[in-house]
Amino acid sequence: MKKQYAAFAFIAMVGVALYGFLPSENTAMDELAIGAQAPMVDHEVEDVSGEMLTLQKVAKENGLLVNFSxxxxxxxxxxxxxxxxxxELAEEHGIGVIAxxxxxxxxxxxESLEDMKARAEKSNYQFxxxxxxxxxxxxAFGATRTPHIYLFNKDMELVYRGAIDDNAASAEGVEQPYLKNAIKALAAGNEINPQSTKSLGCTIKWPE
Amino acid sequence: MIISNKRLEIGLFATVMILLMAFVPIDLTHQKESPASDPLLKNVTGSELQEIVDSYQGKKAVLINVWATWCAPCVEEFPEIVKLQRAYPEKLQVIFISGDFPDARARALAFLKKQEVDWTTYFKTGDDQEFIESVSPNWTGALPFSKVIGIDGEVVASWEQSATYTKFERHVKTAINQ
Incomplete structure (x- = not known):
């Protein structure tokens, strides 16, 4: 009987060990889940104006919009x-914005701070x-690309993530203004749909 | 005098003809093949891509690589993937898909020719969301993206960011042996 248990245990161990080698599609990037709290809200970042900001400081009464750009x-x-x-739309609806x-x-x-200053000036960034x-x-956000959007509610819970809209090439050609709809729905207390979208973008250039 | 008039008529006729020729519309597509019709770079939607991938099941392993001319890491790894296709011509099918904007199609085609790609590749059309989901539910949309599928049709690996020849080959070898 003991031999049977030992054999069973051995087979189970081998099975568990082999499971790790099973070919499978890599798991999705660990993107912040809908409903999750905004991470690192007190982490300081330097703005192009020279001011030190945190997500908490930027957030307004109805929430926060973060754009990895x-x-x-x-x-x-x-x-x-x-x-x-x-x-402008976000600010009108009491939502703070930061890129x-x-x-x-x-x-x-x-991609230096100086380059960012030049870009913000050239494009007249209002945020x-x-x-x-x-x-x-x-x-911490599990962001993967630029641009990559994260929208939080007043409790700093994630309510929308993904694309700005469905047409990068043309503002006039947009059929689904995902982010604008999400901002309006958030401010109105309505359900956001869809909560998550995808779009093509440039990979984030991570530290080497 | 009569001869002079005839000469004048001929001269006038020739002048008019030459002037008219300037207004004849010249169809450049007949002189140079339109990028949109080039067999090296065909339009593809998400569902069409699935059919193409499925057609290799039981025959070849497949490496899908989504790239774009503006994407530096894509351009960097591209020659390695071409090299891989040359190394495994019988057992691997590389499916390149350009994610370039429509106005950069000619640029994408020129890049493929420069890289000496001599098999059919594809140009992403349609909605991003639908396309990304059809390529892989695990893909967030960042470029480059690669996915290796075994001869049995099972996914061996997929990843965002660029990769080395060694990484590509390791997964391709697994895919070929499935």
């Missing part, structure tokens, strides 16, 4: 004409644009 991604360039109108630059690996190649040093916030 950068200077060198063509997708950002295409969507950028919607940055200020969306920031964060997580591209640590290419700070010397167009803070801060350096995510060491991509720490992007890591």
């Amino acid at each position: 950068c200077n060198t991604c063509p997708w950002v360039s295409r969507w950028e004409d919607r940055y200020n109108p969306i920031a 964060l630059n997580p591209n640590t690996a290419i700070r010397d190649d167009g 803070p644009y801060a350096l995510d040093e060491g991509s720490k916030l992007a890591t």
Whole structure:
């Protein structure tokens, strides 16, 4: 009987060990889940104005909009004409806005704070644009690309994440203004649908 | 005098013809193949891509790579993937999909030619969300994206960010042996 138990235990152990080698699709990136609390809200980041900010400081009575953005991604360039109108809409609805630059690996190649200052000035950003040093916030959020949107409610719970809308190439061609709809629904206390969307974008250039 | 008039008529006729030729519309597509019709870069939707991938089941392992001309890490790893296709011509099918904007199609085509790609590749069309989900539910949309599928149709691995030849080959070898 003992031999049987031993054999069973051995087979079970081998099974468990082999399970780890089973070929399977890699798990999805650990993106912040809908309903999750905003992480690192007291972590200080330097804005292009020179001011030190935290997510908590930027948030307003109805919530916070975080946009992981950068200077060198063509997708950002295409969507950028919607940055200020969306920031304005968010502010009107009592939602604070901040863009964060997580591209640590290419700070010397167009993504420095100086480059960010130039970009904010050139594009007349009407919202803070801060350096995510060491991509720490992007890591905590599970962000993967630029632009990548995260919208939080007044309790700093994630209510929407993903794309700005369904047409990077043309603001006029947008059929689904996901983020605008989410902002309006959040402020009105309505259900946000969809809560999560995907779009093509540039990978975040993580620290090497 | 009669000869002079004839010469004048011929001269006038030739002048008019030359002037008219300037207004004849020249169809450039006949002189140079339109990028949209090039067999090297065909339009593809998410559902069409699934059919293409399925057609290799039981025959070849598949490596899907979504890239774009503006994506530096994509451009960097691209030659490694071409090299991999050349190394395993019988057992692997590389499916390149360009995620470029429509106005950069010609640029994508020029890049493929420069890389000496000589098999059909694809150009993403349609909605991002639908396309991304059809390629992989685990893909968030960041480029580059790669997915390796075994001969049996099972997914071996998928990842965002670029990779080395060694990483690609390791997964491809697993896929070929499935």
